[in-house]
Amino acid sequence: MLTEQLLSIGLNHFLTISAILFGLGMFAVMTRKNAIVILMGVELILNAANINFLTFSKYNGGMDGVMFSLFVIVLAAAEAAVALAIVINIFKTFKTVDVSRVDTMKE
Amino acid sequence: MMHSLIQLSIAVLLLPLLSFVVLIFFNRRLPRMGDFIGLGLVGTAFGCALTIFWQVVVQHYDPAFRLAWDFTWLDFGNVPGVGPLQVKMGIVIDNLTAIMLAMVTLISTLVHLYSTGYMHGDPKYGRFFAYLGIFTFSMIGIVLSDNLFSIYMFWELVGLSSYLLIGFYFYKDSAADAQKKAFLTNRVGDIGMWLGILILYSQYHTFGYQEIYEHIKNGDFHMSQAWLTAAGVLLFMGCVGKSAQFPLHVWLPDAMEGPTPVSALIHAATMVAAGVYFVARIFVLLTPEAQQVIAFVGAFTAFMSATIAITQHDIKRVLAYSTVSQLGYMVLGMGVGSYSAALFHLLTHAFFKACLFLGSGAIIHAMHHEQDMRWMGGLYKKMPWTFVTFSIATLALAGLPLTSGFLSKDAILAGALGFAQVEGGGIYYLVPALGFAAAVMTAFYMGRQVWLVFFGESRTHLKPAEDHGHDAHAAHASHGHDDHGHEDHGHHEVHEVPWNMRFPLVLLATLSVFIVFSPDPLDGGKGWFMHLVQTPATVVASTEAAHEGANLSVPEAGKLLAEAHTDTQHVETAPAAHAEAASTEGEGHGPVYADPRQAEIAHMTHANHWNAIKLSSLMLLAGIGMAFIVYVFRIIDPDKTAQNIRPLYLYSFNKWYWDEIYDATIIKGSMLISKILAWFDANIVDGIVNGVATIFRKFAFFNGGVDKYVVDGMVNFTAFTVQTTGAVLRKIQTGKVQTYLVMVVVAVLGYFAFYIAQLIK
Numbered sequence: 001m002l003t004e005q006l007l008s009i010g011l012n013h014f015l016t017i018s019a020i021l022f023g024l025g026m027f028a029v030m031t032r033k034n035a036i037v038i039l040m041g042v043e044l045i046l047n048a049a050n051i052n053f054l055t056f057s058k059y060n061g062g063m064d065g066v067m068f069s070l071f072v073i074v075l076a077a078a079e080a081a082v083a084l085a086i087v088i089n090i091f092k093t094f095k096t097v098d099v100s101r102v103d104t105m106k107e
Numbered sequence: 108m109m110h111s112l113i114q115l116s117i118a119v120l121l122l123p124l125l126s127f128v129v130l131i132f133f134n135r136r137l138p139r140m141g142d143f144i145g146l147g148l149v150g151t152a153f154g155c156a157l158t159i160f161w162q163v164v165v166q167h168y169d170p171a172f173r174l175a176w177d178f179t180w181l182d183f184g185n186v187p188g189v190g191p192l193q194v195k196m197g198i199v200i201d202n203l204t205a206i207m208l209a210m211v212t213l214i215s216t217l218v219h220l221y222s223t224g225y226m227h228g229d230p231k232y233g234r235f236f237a238y239l240g241i242f243t244f245s246m247i248g249i250v251l252s253d254n255l256f257s258i259y260m261f262w263e264l265v266g267l268s269s270y271l272l273i274g275f276y277f278y279k280d281s282a283a284d285a286q287k288k289a290f291l292t293n294r295v296g297d298i299g300m301w302l303g304i305l306i307l308y309s310q311y312h313t314f315g316y317q318e319i320y321e322h323i324k325n326g327d328f329h330m331s332q333a334w335l336t337a338a339g340v341l342l343f344m345g346c347v348g349k350s351a352q353f354p355l356h357v358w359l360p361d362a363m364e365g366p367t368p369v370s371a372l373i374h375a376a377t378m379v380a381a382g383v384y385f386v387a388r389i390f391v392l393l394t395p396e397a398q399q400v401i402a403f404v405g406a407f408t409a410f411m412s413a414t415i416a417i418t419q420h421d422i423k424r425v426l427a428y429s430t431v432s433q434l435g436y437m438v439l440g441m442g443v444g445s446y447s448a449a450l451f452h453l454l455t456h457a458f459f460k461a462c463l464f465l466g467s468g469a470i471i472h473a474m475h476h477e478q479d480m481r482w483m484g485g486l487y488k489k490m491p492w493t494f495v496t497f498s499i500a501t502l503a504l505a506g507l508p509l510t511s512g513f514l515s516k517d518a519i520l521a522g523a524l525g526f527a528q529v530e531g532g533g534i535y536y537l538v539p540a541l542g543f544a545a546a547v548m549t550a551f552y553m554g555r556q557v558w559l560v561f562f563g564e565s566r567t568h569l570k571p572a573e574d575h576g577h578d579a580h581a582a583h584a585s586h587g588h589d590d591h592g593h594e595d596h597g598h599h600e601v602h603e604v605p606w607n608m609r610f611p612l613v614l615l616a617t618l619s620v621f622i623v624f625s626p627d628p629l630d631g632g633k634g635w636f637m638h639l640v641q642t643p644a645t646v647v648a649s650t651e652a653a654h655e656g657a658n659l660s661v662p663e664a665g666k667l668l669a670e671a672h673t674d675t676q677h678v679e680t681a682p683a684a685h686a687e688a689a690s691t692e693g694e695g696h697g698p699v700y701a702d703p704r705q706a707e708i709a710h711m712t713h714a715n716h717w718n719a720i721k722l723s724s725l726m727l728l729a730g731i732g733m734a735f736i737v738y739v740f741r742i743i744d745p746d747k748t749a750q751n752i753r754p755l756y757l758y759s760f761n762k763w764y765w766d767e768i769y770d771a772t773i774i775k776g777s778m779l780i781s782k783i784l785a786w787f788d789a790n791i792v793d794g795i796v797n798g799v800a801t802i803f804r805k806f807a808f809f810n811g812g813v814d815k816y817v818v819d820g821m822v823n824f825t826a827f828t829v830q831t832t833g834a835v836l837r838k839i840q841t842g843k844v845q846t847y848l849v850m851v852v853v854a855v856l857g858y859f860a861f862y863i864a865q866l867i868k
Contacts, residue, residue, distance in 0.1 A: 030849050038845075103842035 014055035022048035035087045035097040039080065046076045112162060113176045115155045116198055119208060120247045122152040123215070127240035134233025145236035146219040149243055153212035156205075163205035170641050174200040175253055175317070190312055197315070199253035202639040203450060207250045207384060210454055211377050214461050215243040217611035218372040221465055224608040225368055225472055235275060235366070242268035246377050249384065255304045256314035258385065262300070262345065265378045266293045272373060273365040285361035292358040296348020303341030306334060307392075320391055324646040332394060335647065339397030342389050343404075350382025350434045353408040357765050359431055363423040367468030370423060375430050375464050376457035383437040383453050390446055391646045395704060402442025402526065402538050409435030410541040411763060413548035417555070418749075418760040421478050422467045425556050429504065430460055432545055436519050439542060444708040445522025446642035451631055452515035455624065459503035459512055462615035466497035469604040469612065470560060474567075480559040482570040487561040489601045492609045494561050496616035501557050503619040505550040506727050511619050513723075514631030516546065518712075521719035525711030529704065543726050550730025558738040565601075629720060632713075642709065645702050 021044055028041025050069040057065025091097050126148040134141045163172055177197025186192045219239060226235050245268055248261030274286030308314060310329060311322045323335070346352065351359035362374050373379070386393075386401065393401070409432045416428035433456050440449025471478055473490060487494040503512035523539035603609070617623070625634025736742045749756040758764070839850075 026852065030845050030852070099845065100843060 011055060011059050014051060018048045018051040018055065021045075021051065033098045033100050035090065035099050038099065039083050039087070042083075043076060043080070046072055046079075110174055110176065112159055112174055112200055113198055115159050116200055116204075116208065116251055119152045119155045119159070119212065120244065120251060122148045122155070123240045123243035123247065125240075127237050127244060130233055130237035130240060134237060137233070140233030140236070142219075142223050142232065142236050145240055146216070146223065149212065149219050149240065150216050152243070152247075153209075153216045156208040156212040159200065160205050160209040163200065163202060164635070164639060168635070168639070170202065170639055172202055172639075177253060177315070192312075194256055195254060195313075195315060196257050197253035198251045199316075200251070203384075203387065204250055206454060206636070206640070208247065210457055211243065211246050211250060214372060214376045214457060214615075215239065215246075217461070217614060218368045218465070221371075221468070221608050221611045222366075222368045224605050225468055226366060231275070235272075238268055238271050238275070239369075239372070242272065242373060242378070246381065249381050254314040254316060255307065255319075258388070259297075259301065259304060262297065262349065262381070262385075265373075265381060266290060266297070266349070269293075269362070269373050269378055272369040273362045275366055275369065276364070279364070281361075282364040285358075285364040289358040289362050292355050293348045296344045296346070296355050298344075299341045299347075300345025303338045303344070306338040306341065316388060320646045323392055332647075335392065336394045336396045339389065339393040340400050343386060343393075343397065343401055346382030346386050346438065347404065348382070349385075350379050350438065351408075351431050352382070352404050352435065352438055353411060354765075356408060356412060356431050357762075357769065360424050360427040360762070363421070363427050367423065367464060367471060370427070371461045371464030371468065374427065375460040379430060379434055380437070380453045380457060383434065383441060383449060386438065386441045387446060387450055390441065391643050393645070394647050398442050398444060399530070399535075400442070402439055402523075405435045405438030405440070405442050406523070406538040406541040407435070408432070409439060409545040410548075411435075413545040413552070414759050415762045416552045417548055418756060420481050422470065422480050422483070422556065422560065423464070423478055425480070425552060426460070426463055426467060429463075429549065429552065432549060433460065433504070435545070436516060436542065439538060440519035440522055443519075443522045443526030443538060444642065444705060445519055445526075445712060447637050447640045448515060448518030448522050448631070448712075450640050451624070451636050452512075452519055454636065455503065455511035455515045455619070458615050458618040459500040459510075462496055462500035462612060462619060463504065465608070465611055465615065466493050466500065469493045469608055470497075472604055472608070473601045477567070477570075479570075480556065482566050483560045484563040484567075485561070485565040486601065490561075490603050492603055493612060496612040497561070498557060499616040500619050501553045505553050505731065506546060506723055508724065509621050509628045511621055511624050513628075514621055514625055514634065517629075517716075517719050517723050518631050518637070520546070520723055521715045522708070522712045524715035524718055525708050525713075528711050528715070529707045543722055546723055546726040547730040547733075550727045551733045554731050554734025555738055558734065562739070630716065632716070642705065645705055 025041045025044030025046075025048060028044065029038050032038050032041065050072050053065035053069040053072070055065075057063065057069075087097055090102055094102055096102075126145045129144055129148075130137075130141045137144065175197060176199075177195045179193055180196040181194040183192040183194075219236065222235065222239070226232055229235065242265060245261045245264030249258055249265065252258035252261060270286050270290045273289050274282050276282045277286070304314070307319050311319050311327065313319060313322075348355045359374060359379065363370055365374070412428040412431035412435065416425050416432065419425045419428060433452070437449045437452050437456070440446075440452060469490065470483070470486065470493060473486075473493075474483060477483065499510070503510035506513045506516045520539060520542050523542050527535040527539050621628045624636055625631050627633045631637055737745050737748075761767070839846075
């Protein structure tokens with residue numbers, strides 16, 4: 001039963017995982033105040049997208065999705081580097097990484 | 108090209124103006140305060156005037172001489188409702204102008220010379236000469252004017268200069284009052300004159316004398332004859348004001364507050380005569396009715412002011428009333444149609460009255476500003492020059508044969524007799540009767556004056572002390588007025604005036620002798636003046652009444668002639684025949700008149716010549732005899748007589764109470780009207796205005812409410828809405844990326860929900 005269940009893992013399961021992962025990432029981005037945690041949420045969202053790419057790649061039988069996800073991973077690394085640099089600059093300026101207090105644009 | 112005489116006359120006009128301009132601005136910076144400039148410029152003007160006189164009177168010697176020049180001064184084009192409006196300025200020179208020019212500039216020059224002595228030491232010495240300059244300018248303007256508009260302008264200018272000079276000692280209340288009185292009284296007459304000018308202007312759209320007379324002659328007058336009479340009488344009103352005729356005579360005696368040279372120049376010789384001159388200029392348009400009005404006004408004025416002059420104490424006031432009386436003679440002469448006699452009297456009177464005033468000025472100067480004749484006396488030894496000249500002028504004024512005054516006054520009285528006969532006797536005999544009565548009184552009061560001033564013992568010490576102190580104080584207060592360097596002399600020391608005051612006296616007295624004007628001491632008609640200035644033919648068509656009057660009077664006139672007039676050649680000639688005879692005889696009897704009334708009057712005047720001589724000589728003797736009886740022989744004591752006829756005496760002494768009557772009627776009346784009008788203004792007019800204002804206030808208040816609650820409410824509501832919306836929307840804009848992200852997610856989810864709902868449906 002379980003194996004059958006395991007063997008019957010299909011497209012929907014991957015997509016569900018990806019959706020859950022996206023939701024968690026989104027939730028982190030929307031609710032956390034710490035900029036680092038938000039960046040982590042962004043990583044989750046990107047990886048949810050990667051799962052989607054790979055899934056559709058597997059079921060479509062092409063290598064496009066794999067290539068895309070590789071680029072996404074590279075980009076995510078670059079993005080993380082840039083974002084962390086920004087966070088460091090924010091910290092230098094505001095002496096905090098709490099994004100709710102970085103609201104000078106409001107004025 | 109202008110005629111050289113016109114150019115000269117412009118020079119005569121402008122030189123005194125130049126004197127005024129220079130002196131009014133620079134008198135303090137000039138040596139002697141610039142009196143030599145005033146004297147020099149006016150003297151030059153006199154030289155020019157004398158040249159004109161020489162060329163016109165001596166060289167041409169033509170009664171018809173006339174020279175005119177004009178230019179368009181203002182052109183308003185075609186004024187709506189009025190028509191073409193052009194104002195011309197111009198100069199006319201005829202014999203009368205030439206004679207008047209010479210007379211005015213001569214007397215002005217002499218008065219300038221005299222003033223260098225009389226006004227010496229006055230703090231406003233320079234300004235005095237400036238005022239004399241502008242007066243001379245305006246007077247010459249009147250003389251030269253060729254139209255009603257410019258004569259009116261100069262008319263007002265002489266009024267102004269008279270005002271300035273009467274009030275020369277303006278720190279004295281009496282002088283300030285007198286100048287106001289003179290100006291206002293003159294305004295009354297001037298209004299009438301202006302209305303008269305407007306009547307003529309409304310008919311002919313021109314101000315020029317000549318053009319107006321041409322029009323009237325051609326019968327262009329579209330209104331009734333009564334309007335022409337009205338125009339004549341209204342124009343005469345200007346003369347009534349300026350020449351101090353009854354009922355506007357009251358200003359002239361008060362005008363004696365001015366310095367004495369001014370009295371001589373303005374209020375005796377020239378300005379007051381301007382009224383008569385003006386009547387002469389408009390003489391031809393006067394209807395017989397207007398002439399009768401003028402004759403009666405003149406006769407009454409002559410009589411009334413002569414009665415007043417008898418009782419006055421002030422030496423200048425006697426002369427002032429005498430001037431009014433003599434002006435009355437001139438106006439009477441104009442009224443009765445003795446045009447040339449009236450102008451002749453104007454000329455002779457100017458000389459002898461100026462002489463009298465300057466003589467009285469010399470006396471006042473020598474007496475240290477004592478003007479009351481009661482405290483004078485015995486001056487003939489101390490002031491022989493003044494005495495002789497003053498006496499000659501007095502005799503001329505009284506009308507003694509051999510003097511100029513006799514010639515002219517006699518001519519007027521003859522005219523008055525002729526007029527009365529032509530008009531048909533009755534009430535018209537009042538005119539000559541009043542004239543002769545005035546002649547008696549003239550002789551009497553002038554005799555009284557000469558006796559009181561020059562003969563008897565000096566009565567200076569009789570003057571009441573407190574009065575004297577007051578006067579000395581007043582003289583001291585008006586410092587400069589008395590500041591003539593006599594202070595160190597004793598008060599009683601009286602001596603002859605210096606040469607610059609004596610010379611004008613001598614010259615003017617010389618001009619008061621008959622030989623200057625006529626070779627025959629008994630007939631001015633043989634002189635050059637009567638030859639050159641002849642009655643112009645009237646342009647007014649003679650009315651039926653005038654014809655009838657002339658016809659009716661013929662037999663009566665003939666009868667009178669037969670009775671009274673046996674020694675001339677015209678006894679048996681009827682008027683028409685006389686006119687023919689005159690035309691064949693040529694000179695000496697004036698022109699031949701187309702108008703029967705004028706011819707009649709001219710004839711009767713001539714016929715009455717000897718009557719007038721006899722009567723007036725009789726009157727003269729009566730008057731002087733009375734003066735001798737009363738003052739020299741003391742047969743009748745003047746003071747006791749005055750007590751005996753006290754009401755009459757007071758009536759005369761108080762000047763017929765004219766001032767009081769005017770005060771009680773016109774002045775009080777004007778005040779009452781003013782008060783009524785002020786009440787009307789304060790209650791009715793202001794009430795209406797305030798009522799309207801209240802209504803507007805109420806409306807504005809309401810309007811304000813609407814504005815405040817409705818309009819402002821809408822504006823505020825809009826603002827409020829926007830503000831509230833803004834406040835709500837503002838909450839969304841948190842500035843936090845996360846919030847926006849939430850919104851994006853919600854929106855996307857919302858869209859999905861909507862999409863799915865659509866799909867399910």
